[in-house]
Amino acid sequence: MSWISWICFGICLGIIFLAIRRHADPFSPARIFGFVWSFSIALTELKFSAFQHSWTLESWILLLTAIIAFLIGTFIAYVLNLQKELIPLNTMRNLLSEEKINESRLFWLICLSVAVYSFSYIVSLSVKGWLPIFVVGSKISRVDFNISGLTLFLFSASFIIFFTIIYILMVKGNKAKKNILVVLSLITVGSYVLLLQRYQIIMAGVICFVLLYYASHYIRPKTVIILFTVVTAFFYWIMSLRLGNLLMIYMYRVSKMNFSKDYAFLTEPYMYVVMNLENFARSVNLLEYHTYGYFTFDFITAISGLKYWIIDYFNLSRMPYLTSSYNTYTAFWWFYSDFGVIGLASIPFILGFSSGLIYYRMRSKPSIKNVTAYGLMIFVMFITYFNFPISFLWFEYNLLVIYLFLRWTIIPQKVDPRVSIASL
Numbered sequence: 142m143s144w145i146s147w148i149c150f151g152i153c154l155g156i157i158f159l160a161i162r163r164h165a166d167p168f169s170p171a172r173i174f175g176f177v178w179s180f181s182i183a184l185t186e187l188k189f190s191a192f193q194h195s196w197t198l199e200s201w202i203l204l205l206t207a208i209i210a211f212l213i214g215t216f217i218a219y220v221l222n223l224q225k226e227l228i229p230l231n232t233m234r235n236l237l238s239e240e241k242i243n244e245s246r247l248f249w250l251i252c253l254s255v256a257v258y259s260f261s262y263i264v265s266l267s268v269k270g271w272l273p274i275f276v277v278g279s280k281i282s283r284v285d286f287n288i289s290g291l292t293l294f295l296f297s298a299s300f301i302i303f304f305t306i307i308y309i310l311m312v313k314g315n316k317a318k319k320n321i322l323v324v325l326s327l328i329t330v331g332s333y334v335l336l337l338q339r340y341q342i343i344m345a346g347v348i349c350f351v352l353l354y355y356a357s358h359y360i361r362p363k364t365v366i367i368l369f370t371v372v373t374a375f376f377y378w379i380m381s382l383r384l385g386n387l388l389m390i391y392m393y394r395v396s397k398m399n400f401s402k403d404y405a406f407l408t409e410p411y412m413y414v415v416m417n418l419e420n421f422a423r424s425v426n427l428l429e430y431h432t433y434g435y436f437t438f439d440f441i442t443a444i445s446g447l448k449y450w451i452i453d454y455f456n457l458s459r460m461p462y463l464t465s466s467y468n469t470y471t472a473f474w475w476f477y478s479d480f481g482v483i484g485l486a487s488i489p490f491i492l493g494f495s496s497g498l499i500y501y502r503m504r505s506k507p508s509i510k511n512v513t514a515y516g517l518m519i520f521v522m523f524i525t526y527f528n529f530p531i532s533f534l535w536f537e538y539n540l541l542v543i544y545l546f547l548r549w550t551i552i553p554q555k556v557d558p559r560v561s562i563a564s565l
Contacts, residue, residue, distance in 0.1 A: 142187060149183035166230065166504075168354065170496040171215045174522045178208050181526040185415040191397030192412075192465045193419050200422035203485060207473040210486045211493035218497020227504040230355070236507050237356035241552035244312045247304060248322070250546055254301050255325045261294035262332060273337040286336060296535040298333040300542050302326055302345040303352075307509070310357060340528075341535065344520045351516035356509065396465070416467035417527050421474045424462040428478060432457060436475040437488065439532040472529035496522060508554070510547050517543075 156176045160167035185193070228236070265288050266272065273286050286292070305326040309319055333342065350368070354360040393405035396412050435442065435451060436459070442448040451457065460468040476484040496518045503511040517540065521530055530536045 146183045146186040149179040149186070152179040153183065164229070168351065168519060170493065170500050170518070170522065171212060171219075173519055174208075174211055174215070174493070174496075174525075177523055177526055181414055181418060184411065185418045187415075189398055189400055189411060190415070191399065192467075193415060194423065196422045197426055200425055203425050203477065203482070204418070204421065204473065206482065207476065207485050207489045211489040214490040214493025214495075215497040218494050218501060222497075222501035222505070225501060225505050227501070228507055233355055233504070233507045234358055237509060237512065240311065240509055240554065242307070242311045242509075243550045243552060244308065244315060244318075247308055247312075247546070247550040248318050250550065251301060251304050251308065251322055252325070254297050254304075254542075255329060257294050258297040258301065258329060261291050261297075264288070264291060265295065272335045274335045293535060293538055295333070295336065296341050296538060297542070298329050299341040299345040299539045300546070301329050302342075303348055303513075303543065304546060306349045306352060310352070311509070340524070340530070341539075343524070344517075344530070344536075344539070347520040347523060348513060348516035351519055352509070352512055355503070355507070355512045355515075412467055413469075414526065416465060417469050417471045420463065420467065420470045421477075423464070424470060424474060425477055427462045431481055432479050434479050437479045437484070437529065437532055440534040440537045443534040444537075469527055471527065472525040475529050475532065492521070509551055513543060513547060 153176055156172050156179070159165060160172055166172075265286065268288055269286055271286075305322045308322055312319070330342070350360070389405045389408065390402060392412075393402055393408045396408050398405075398408055398411075400407075435457065439448065442451060452459070473485060473489070476488045480487075496515075499511070499515050499518050503515045524530055
């Protein structure tokens with residue numbers, strides 16, 4: 142193990158140690174982002190695959206530019222809010238438990254969302270005639286289960302899960318309606334799993350976890366361990382469905398791993414972390430032109446119908462300079478591909494600054510809306526090692542619906558939360 146791995150694993154342990162202190166918030170933006178990237182770099186420097194290579198100084202400088210820019214952004218947000226009084230976590234939970242919601246409206250909005258999701262699902266299945274789970278191992282890819290303009294509604298699964306949790310958490314009584322929503326959500330999740338999609342479920346899981354952590358007393362070390370075990374088992378099951386035992390060994394061979402095949406099941410999770418960084422480190426040295434926002438703002442070209450026309454007209458490649466079948470690059474690649482060093486420094490800075498502002502707004506003016514906004518930012522921070530979710534139309538769709546549903550169902554507080562602290 143290289144000295145870089147030792148340092149990065151040490152940073153991870155340091156972040157954990159600082160996060161478990163009394164009154165510390167383990168989910169502050171710098172801790173989340175710092176842990177994700179320290180852990181990713183530490184794994185990458187283990188060099189367990191022959192596809193991995195020694196990085197050039199330029200690659201290291203560009204990667205660290207983006208990471209440092211993000212952290213500088215969070216630090217500036219911290220300085221700007223230095224004099225602002227942050228509400229203790231326990232007080233936050235008590236305040237948020239008093240927030241009111243239009244339960245009837247939220248119930249019917251969730252039911253309507255399930256109906257739209259079901260319609261899209263049934264029509265897509267009728268047109269395609271197959272589901273991704275039943276074509277595993279064939280030449281058909283799960284991304285082929287797509288009907289332009291209709292498949293977008295399948296991504297409603299994320300906010301259906303989230304608002305079901307909000308209803309259960311915030312509505313007192315109404316057990317019958319809660320049971321109905323639980324059944325509808327389970328049907329939604331069960332059917333969505335058959336599509337072998339993971340990122341929308343991860344997003345739902347992250348924002349639900351953040352909501353439960355800041356707005357309730359349900360999150361304890363024991364529940365976190367149980368939840369982590371269940372989530373890990375779930376995604377391992379999805380992975381096994383996609384690969385199977387024979388294909389796991391095949392992936393192990395194809396990925397040219399240099400650890401024992403007894404641990405072949407670790408190949409895909411390991412490679413899906415490290416090859417993002419490896420592809421970034423290799424490609425930044427080879428890039429010959431910039432695309433000026435095409436990838437960073439993918440959702441704009443997607444919704445305008447110009448996405449594939451632009452690719453064909455300018456002969457662009459979404460996956461250049463690959464040396465393996467692993468075809469993702471980290472979020473930073475899109476910033477560099479579009480705008481060069483300027484994009485690599487400015488966009489992570491804006492993300493870090495925005496994350497910090499949203500976090501301190503949530504801590505000083507707690508509300509379900511602010512907690513939800515920060516939950517979405519945590520998801521973005523968490524997934525930056527893999528991709529840039531804000532660029533995707535499905536993320537913008539979920540963001541819009543979540544915003545509208547919260548606006549339509551949350552009853553504004555008449556009293557400033559900071560004033561009510563004294564009464565608690």
